Amino acid sequence: MSRARGPVAALELCQVAKRFRVGDQLIEPLRGVDLAIHDRDYVSIIGPSGSGKSTLLHILGCLDQPDSGQVLIGGDDVSRLDDAALSAFRSRTLGFVFQKFHLLDRMSALRNVELPLDYNPALDRAARRERALACLAQVGLADRAEHRPLQLSGGQQQRVAIARALVNEPRILLLDEPTGNLDPATGAELMEFIDQLRREAGVAVVLVTHDMEMARRAERGFRLVEGRLEPVAETVHALPAGRLAL
């Protein structure tokens, strides 16, 4: 439901439900999800494998539609937007980082990052390239611009995927298990980078994970339980130093 007071959320889910039918089986991962994401928010969503986290993130990212309930952008119902308005919103406002990177292997890291800008009429080719290079530099990969994804490590590939998500200067970054394919040390490094990005660039972050340590980094934590979000009482930001509990 929409907030009665306070600023209008940048992105909001109201009583969102999603069902899948496979043969005779009905799977209902989302059964009434309410969630409001505001500017500069840092939200984590935790839940076991198969609980519906990716489904939820895809709906939040307007990559999929709910069977019932509403997705609101700045208070406006997404279902009223036509395809052009929706894809403009997606590309200008949202950055999506997938668990499995989703990079194009036949293209260089730079070209992968530049791709979302191909549809930006405000930038000419040189400006697009410059912006993509700046994003690669931001994730520490300026010297790998001409490498193809398969010539990079897993952590580097995920950083290319983050640079691609950042290239349109999104207000909200949606991260689906961003460290799922990385070793613990590389994963921790990547999360430090995401924390820094949020502090310095002010981008709101929605992080989906099954890892409690990662979830604790957020300012607001939720657990997906039987298709609904329950607030997690404590995250690391809300706790006095030294106390960790989830």
Ligand SMILES: Nc1ncnc2c1ncn2[C@@H]1O[C@H](COP(=O)(O)OP(=O)(O)OP(=O)(O)O)[C@@H](O)[C@H]1O
């Ligand atoms: N396109 C689809 N068709 C049928 N069932 C689907 C589809 N997408 C997801 N599901 C089912 O919905 C449920 C939730 O899937 P989802 O991928 O959202 O879970 P998850 O919490 O992200 O899992 P994981 O942590 O393993 O990635 C699962 O039972 C899955 O099999």
